[in-house]
Amino acid sequence: MLKFLGRRLAASILIMAIASTVVFFSIHILPGDPVLILLGEQGASNPEVVARIRGQLHLDVSLPQQFWLWLKGLAVGDLGKSLENDLPVAEVISRRIPRSLEIIIAGLVLAATLGIPLGTIAARRRRRFHGTLASALAVVGFSSPVFVTGILLVIFFSLWLGLLPSSGYIAFSEDPLQHLLFLCMPALAIGINFMGVVTRVSRASLTDILRRDFIRAARAKGLSASHTVYRHALPNALIPVITVIGVRSGNLLGGTVIIESLFDWPGLSSLLVHACFARDYPVIQGTLLAIFAMFILISLLIDLCLGLIDPRMRVQS
Amino acid sequence: MKKKMKSWFLIVLLSAALILGPVALAALAETPKVGGKLRYGTVTEVSSLDPHIYVGSAWKVLIEGLYGQLVGFNQNAELVPELAASWEIPNAKTYIFKLRSGLEFQNGEPLTAADVKYSLERIKDPDTGATLRPNLEGVTITTSGDDTIRIELPQPDATLLNVLALPEASIVSKSWMETGPNIKVQANGTGPFKLDRYEPGVKAILFRNPGYFKKGQPYLDEVEFRMIKNDDARVNALRTKAVDMIDFVPWKDIDALNRDSDIIVESAGGAFMNLWLNATKKPFDDPRVRRAFAFAIDREAISKAAFFGHGSPLYGPPTTSDSPYYNRDLANSFGYDPQKAKALLKEAGYPNGFDLEISVYQGMTIYTTTAQIVQANLKKIGLKASLKLLEWASVVEKKNSGDYDIMVYGVSVKLPDPGAYSYYFGAESTYWAKPIGFRDDRLEELLIQGRAATEISARKQIYHQVEKRLIDLSPWVFINWRETAQAFHKKVKGYKQLGGGLAELSPGIALPILWME
Numbered sequence: 001m002l003k004f005l006g007r008r009l010a011a012s013i014l015i016m017a018i019a020s021t022v023v024f025f026s027i028h029i030l031p032g033d034p035v036l037i038l039l040g041e042q043g044a045s046n047p048e049v050v051a052r053i054r055g056q057l058h059l060d061v062s063l064p065q066q067f068w069l070w071l072k073g074l075a076v077g078d079l080g081k082s083l084e085n086d087l088p089v090a091e092v093i094s095r096r097i098p099r100s101l102e103i104i105i106a107g108l109v110l111a112a113t114l115g116i117p118l119g120t121i122a123a124r125r126r127r128r129f130h131g132t133l134a135s136a137l138a139v140v141g142f143s144s145p146v147f148v149t150g151i152l153l154v155i156f157f158s159l160w161l162g163l164l165p166s167s168g169y170i171a172f173s174e175d176p177l178q179h180l181l182f183l184c185m186p187a188l189a190i191g192i193n194f195m196g197v198v199t200r201v202s203r204a205s206l207t208d209i210l211r212r213d214f215i216r217a218a219r220a221k222g223l224s225a226s227h228t229v230y231r232h233a234l235p236n237a238l239i240p241v242i243t244v245i246g247v248r249s250g251n252l253l254g255g256t257v258i259i260e261s262l263f264d265w266p267g268l269s270s271l272l273v274h275a276c277f278a279r280d281y282p283v284i285q286g287t288l289l290a291i292f293a294m295f296i297l298i299s300l301l302i303d304l305c306l307g308l309i310d311p312r313m314r315v316q317s
Numbered sequence: 318m319k320k321k322m323k324s325w326f327l328i329v330l331l332s333a334a335l336i337l338g339p340v341a342l343a344a345l346a347e348t349p350k351v352g353g354k355l356r357y358g359t360v361t362e363v364s365s366l367d368p369h370i371y372v373g374s375a376w377k378v379l380i381e382g383l384y385g386q387l388v389g390f391n392q393n394a395e396l397v398p399e400l401a402a403s404w405e406i407p408n409a410k411t412y413i414f415k416l417r418s419g420l421e422f423q424n425g426e427p428l429t430a431a432d433v434k435y436s437l438e439r440i441k442d443p444d445t446g447a448t449l450r451p452n453l454e455g456v457t458i459t460t461s462g463d464d465t466i467r468i469e470l471p472q473p474d475a476t477l478l479n480v481l482a483l484p485e486a487s488i489v490s491k492s493w494m495e496t497g498p499n500i501k502v503q504a505n506g507t508g509p510f511k512l513d514r515y516e517p518g519v520k521a522i523l524f525r526n527p528g529y530f531k532k533g534q535p536y537l538d539e540v541e542f543r544m545i546k547n548d549d550a551r552v553n554a555l556r557t558k559a560v561d562m563i564d565f566v567p568w569k570d571i572d573a574l575n576r577d578s579d580i581i582v583e584s585a586g587g588a589f590m591n592l593w594l595n596a597t598k599k600p601f602d603d604p605r606v607r608r609a610f611a612f613a614i615d616r617e618a619i620s621k622a623a624f625f626g627h628g629s630p631l632y633g634p635p636t637t638s639d640s641p642y643y644n645r646d647l648a649n650s651f652g653y654d655p656q657k658a659k660a661l662l663k664e665a666g667y668p669n670g671f672d673l674e675i676s677v678y679q680g681m682t683i684y685t686t687t688a689q690i691v692q693a694n695l696k697k698i699g700l701k702a703s704l705k706l707l708e709w710a711s712v713v714e715k716k717n718s719g720d721y722d723i724m725v726y727g728v729s730v731k732l733p734d735p736g737a738y739s740y741y742f743g744a745e746s747t748y749w750a751k752p753i754g755f756r757d758d759r760l761e762e763l764l765i766q767g768r769a770a771t772e773i774s775a776r777k778q779i780y781h782q783v784e785k786r787l788i789d790l791s792p793w794v795f796i797n798w799r800e801t802a803q804a805f806h807k808k809v810k811g812y813k814q815l816g817g818g819l820a821e822l823s824p825g826i827a828l829p830i831l832w833m834e
Contacts, residue, residue, distance in 0.1 A: 032710025036717065039446045040371050042731075042740075044717075049443045049450065056444065084364040085501040085517050095516070151549070158557045166553040167545065169519075261547045264554070266519040274362055274518055279710055 008303070012296040016289070023288050024067055027281060034083050034279035035059065057083050070285065079289070080282035082275075089286035092271065097290060099169070100267035103259065104252045106183060107190025108245060114191070115198025116241065122199060123206035123237075124229065134199065142196025150189045150262040157185060167264035186263040190256065194248060201244050206237040235309055242309070246302035250295035254287070349811065353833035354539040357824075358551045360565035362518040362544045365501040368487035369440050369447040374729075374801075374821045375564060377484050379542060381825025382523050384487035384506030385530075387414055387433065387466075388478055390826055392813040394733060396478055400428065400488055400507060400530075401466075409473030409771055416464040421528045422490045423504075423511045430460035435491035437468075448485045452476075473769035475776065476736035479818075483732075484825060509535035509829040519544055529829070536811075536832035555580065555804055561833070562805035562812075564824065568625045568683065574804050581805055583812060584627065586798030587820020588729035589635045590619075590687060593793055597719055597754030600667060607791040609661035610723075612654045613698045614691060620797050623686035627802070631795040634784040635730070637817045641773065642735045642780050650788045658698045670699030676721040679706035687796065688725045716752045727799055733818030735780040739764040742792060755792040808834040 035053050036044045044050050054060045058069060073080055079089035118134040125131035158166035164184050172179040209215065210233055218228045253268060260270040268287060275283035361373030368384045371377070389399040398404075401414040420428035437458050440447040455471035470477065480486060493505045504512040507530065510523035521542040525535055543560060545551040548567040552574070554560045566574060566582060575582050592610060594601040601607060616630030633648040662670065673695075677688040688704055695702045702723075707715065715721045731737045743764045744756050763786065767779040787793075801820045805812060811831045815823045 167550040
């Protein structure tokens with residue numbers, strides 16, 4: 001197991017190195033000058049001023065040199081400073097990561113607790129009313145775009161019922177109740193969309209498992225239908241579901257732009273988008289690096305999880 | 318008899334109460350209430366609080382809340398003393414300011430003439446990248462005593478007071494700056510509010526500054542700025558009372574919010590949309606071609622489609638009708654007249670038209686819709702235009718390198734004075750004329766005269782000629798005013814939206830005297 005972890009870790013570091021190199025050079029190739037954006041029309045009207053500011057931000061040296069400077073910083077855990085406000089990138093990102101994780105985890109928990117039972121119903125009652133209804137809910141969930149679901153949620157819960165705040169964020173430490181109220185709708189929007197995917201995957205997977213010989217054998221031994229499903233079929237069926245949840249949560253780290261914008265939730269995605277438009281290179285690089293790292297961490301966790309559920313995985317590794 | 322007296326007395330009392338009651342109530346209602354918190358939702362994700370580098374309209378409001386300037390504007394659009402108690406202009410090249418006594422920064426240190434000198438020099442320093450640096454180029458600042466500042470200009474400039482009244486000319490503390498704070502996320506000014514907490518691009522919380530030099534102000538205890546970039550989220554936050562006031566009301570929502578009996582919308586023209594024609598390229602170097610564009614555009618259609626009726630067409634120069642410099646005889650220089658446009662093209666030697674590309678910012682529908690209508694309008698006069706959608710960074714790059722044919726571009730009025738024309742078209746201090754490759758000696762001469770003249774009647778005459786020249790040469794094709802609207806709940810009192818160069822400043826001007834019912 002340790003050997004397996006070590007190998008995975010080494011591979012991860014290599015992947016991160018390649019990914020961040022690609023990111024570094026590709027964002028610098030894009031047109032657009034951060035200094036001109038920073039200073040605005042009036043401030044940037046003089047080439048001398050632009051040159052001086054570029055010097056201050058170390059943007060006047062060649063690209064490989066900039067890359068070397070960045071790597072040197074990275075080696076000692078320094079992600080650099082934001083071009084816009086001189087704040088250390090690590091500080092900015094570490095403030096945002098928990099917020100992003102919070103809506104993603106809340107959304108995923110919601111998706112799993114609704115999606116897996118729905119998927120099970122859909123698989124067991126395939127051609128009956130309940131099963132069809134569950135499948136229909138899944139289709140509605142994953143095929144309605146989050147901005148539509150989000151707007152509908154706002155109209156229903158905020159404008160009509162006045163139960164939930166339409167958007168915003170406050171730290172848990174400042175006002176726990178308000179914090180949870182703010183969390184509800186972004187989590188719901190992610191959850192509903194993702195629930196559809198979970199339902200579909202668990203339905204397909206369970207349907208497949210239920211046709212296997214060992215299920216027939218279990219039933220032949222005299223086990224009850226529900227015992228067979230919940231004790232023998234479902235754990236096997238969950239393997240692809242967990243993989244999907246893992247991959248998907250990795251995607252969500254930088255992919256909740258619409259949700260964050262709609263609900264004014266200051267997470268990692270909105271930071272990344274703002275930094276891209278401002279060409280704030282250190283922030284873009286730092287954020288992407290953090291997303292890569294978490295992605296790799298999540299896939300590692302999934303492998304460990306699968307190992308726990310599926311003894312075959314442990315033997316293989 | 319006694320009884321009669323009594324009832325008579327009662328009648329008098331009752332009628333007095335009836336007459337005076339509402340008057341007293343009204344007076345009571347208009348007496349500002351001290352205390353309370355204003356929650357303000359803004360479109361700009363303010364990412365830095367450096368008081369000398371403009372980053373968007375909400376930045377102006379924040380900086381006016383935190384810092385003070387030598388002079389300022391009031392809600393009647395008049396120039397008023399702020400940190401300076403008075404000033405003298407012995408000649409058009411010399412300005413002498415006398416500071417108020419007892420001014421203090423928020424960290425308790427006194428404000429002296431040395432701080433003013435330091436601040437203006439920081440603006441001049443190329444290492445700062447300050448927004449107003451071009452305006453203060455060549456200026457020398459000297460102090461005498463703790464309260465007198467003398468500013469000498471290289472050439473006469475009647476716009477200096479207006480410039481110094483902008484938040485971009487805020488006064489910072491010299492000694493505090495020398496301690497090396499990160500002025501982009503920290504603040505120490507003389508404004509009505511102190512910075513309590515700030516997360517760039519997300520939120521800023523301001524508390525009352527008890528040491529503010531205007532007695533009894535500000536009325537509010539606290540202002541919370543929430544940066545809500547998403548238009549729908551901002552409007553919904555206002556509707557659900559999560560915020561009390563929002564800026565930059567989306568044009569599509571102005572009418573709907575106006576219908577809400579609990580919400581007030583105040584708007585005024587503060588920026589104007591243009592078509593920039595690249596004068597370094599053929600055929601846009603020919604004024605006749607540019608004028609053809611000015612006649613070809615259906616401004617009414619743009620106002621309706623792109624601004625939902627909240628963008629009055631601009632058929633003349635961009636001077637608001639409430640300005641003393643407004644000219645009725647130039648206000649309708651153009652109209653929608655495709656025939657005339659065609660004739661002008663023919664005269665310029667393009668009877669069969671030509672192909673061109675319209676570069677446009679893709680991030681806002683007011684830009685893209687305007688471009689689409691322009692494209693259709695140009696087709697009518699035989700020009701085949703294609704659209705090129707660009708994100709902001711590319712717009713800036715193309716604009717500066719001059720790599721475009723024509724561009725849809727919005728400009729906010731930079732000064733409440735026609736001296737702003739020299740920003741747009743002057744050869745020396747300009748940042749806009751360069752990108753369109755336009756230069757005209759006659760115009761240049763007039764702009765210098767305008768800045769040197771101090772008498773309003775003389776200035777009126779000069780700027781009349783400036784505007785005439787601009788209409789004749791049409792370096793920019795003015796399209797329409799872009800209304801800047803603020804919306805707030807009825808309980809927010811004391812706001813007044815000003816137009817033109819003061820549109821962006823209005824929330825900042827109102828901030829110390831806003832109050833909550």
